[in-house]
Amino acid sequence: MLKLLRSPTALVVLLAGLGGIALVLYAWRLPPFQSSVEMTxxxxxxGYVTxxxxxxxxYVSEVPVRDxxxxxxxxxxxxxxxxxxxxxLAQAEATLASQKAALxxxxxxxxxxxxxxxxxxxxLDSAKAAFNRARATWDRIRPLAEKGVATRSDADQARAGFEQADAAVSQAEAGLEVSKQALATTLGARSGLQATVTGAEAAVALAKIDLENTRIVAPRDGRLGEIGAxxxxxxxxxxxxxxxxPNDVWVVANFKETQLDGMKSGQPVTITVDALQQSSLAGHIERFxxxxxxxxxxxxxDNATGNFIKVAQRVGVRIAVDPGQPLAxxxxxxxxxxVRVDKAALARPVADHAAGRTVSGFDGGQGA
Known part of the structure; x- marks a missing residue:
């Protein structure tokens, strides 16, 4: 055995075997290569690309910005x-003015x-007064005419005045009813006029919105992509x-499900950026x-097949970039x-604004 170890070829083979075993242990994070740092x-x-x-x-009339x-x-x-x-808009405003005038x-x-x-x-009051006077006159003359004291012409004239006064009262009552109906018609038509004015006001508001929409403005601060207009x-x-x-950015890291045990919201994260010459930024886990x-x-x-092979799935982890870093x-x-996460590091509380609660993580089987 010692003679074999003295051979250079045997020594190389032995070192290669030990290196292979060490590589497998490192790849599977088995002792002695266990670490609390998970990397992906x-x-x-x-970011929010709008x-x-x-x-x-x-037709586009103005493009005052550049790529x-x-x-x-x-x-x-x-x-x-x-x-x-x-x-x-001017047409809608003119229509509104016309409808307001009608109202x-x-x-x-x-x-x-x-x-x-x-x-x-x-x-009607005047007709009733004339009716009362004519009726009084007729009531005086009628008994006299029956007794032959009053002349027939006076009786006929008094009776005609009485009947004419009665007709005048009926005519005045009808005139009063016509006036009341005219008022009711005016009030009834007003609801339609008011609705028309409301519709015209809505048309003016819509025309103003359309006019404002001819100006496409930035909804928030940020940087532009390529201008297609x-x-x-x-x-x-x-x-x-x-x-x-916009300027708000974050990182989404897709960890294997075997890496999630022990991760918590609030744990510090190291972010290495390829585009910044491998520079590192600090962040923390927000939620899962x-x-x-x-x-x-x-x-x-669809894993319901006979030749199923288990494959570790990946779960997205949202990571916030800590403020105050120039490279951010x-x-x-x-x-x-x-992304590197040290699962042994202490986690700071992180509020889940969407759910209104504190998010714990995957530690101890607690859901995010």
Whole structure:
């Protein structure tokens, strides 16, 4: 045995075997290569990439920004020719003014109808007074005429006056009813006029919205991608003009399910960025995905087969980049990073704003 060990070939084979065993133990994190640090290269910088699109159609009249420019919230990005929409607003405002005038005329008609009712009541009172006087005259002359004291012409004249006064009362009562109906008609039509005014006001508001939508502005601070809009281009609702990338970024690391035991929200994370000459940034775990990545795929795997082979699934872990680091401003969505998590490190409390509670993690079988 000792003679074999003295042979160079046998020594090389022995060292190679020991190296292979050590490599296997390291790959499977078996003693003596166990470590509390978990690492993955399946990690990328993420961010909110907002695609800016118009809500209406028209020709592009102004593009005051350039590719990859930094913009502020409210800054004009693209302007669509607004002449048609300005005229539509003027038309809607004119219609609104006309409907308001019709409504004001309705109030004036109400006043006129109310005055007409008062006049009809006065005419009815006058007719009743004349009726009472004519009836009194007829009541005096009728017995005299029956006795032959009064002349027949006086009796006929008194009776005619009485009947005429009675008809005048009926006419005055009908006039009063007509005045009341005129007021009721005016009040009944007002609801329609008010609804028309409300519709015209809505049309003006919509026209103002359309006019404002001819100006596509930045919803928040950030940087622009490539500008797809061109001066004079005809665009329609939903056309992709440009993309805005806000300054808020984070990292999504896809760890194997065998690496998650012991990870907690709030544990410190070291982020190594390939694009920054392997520079390192500090971060911490925010929360864990509710399911493995395969559950969110378009075509979900079906493992109910006879030749099943167990494959370790990956779970997404959202990692926040700690503030106050100069290199953090250079991170862009889509960059590749390497993430290392020390599961032995103490975790600081992290509030899950969506659920309104503190997230623990996978330690001890507690769900995220």
């Amino acid at each position: 290269e399946n990690a990328y910088v993420r 695609v800016m699109s118009p809500q209406l159609s028209g 990859y420019e930094t913009v502020k919230a409210g800054q004009l990005l693209v302007k669509i020719d607004d002449r048609i929409y300005a005229q539509k 004001a005329n309705s109030y004036q008609q109400e006043l006129s109808a109310t005055a007409g009712i008062a006049s009809s009541k006065a005419q 061109r001066l004079g281009q005809y665009v329609t609702a939903g056309s992709q003009l440009l993309a805005l990338v 995905a509710p399911a493995a990545g395969s559950e969110f795929s378009v075509i979900r795997p 401003s250079m991170l862009s969505p889509g960059l590749s990073v390497v």
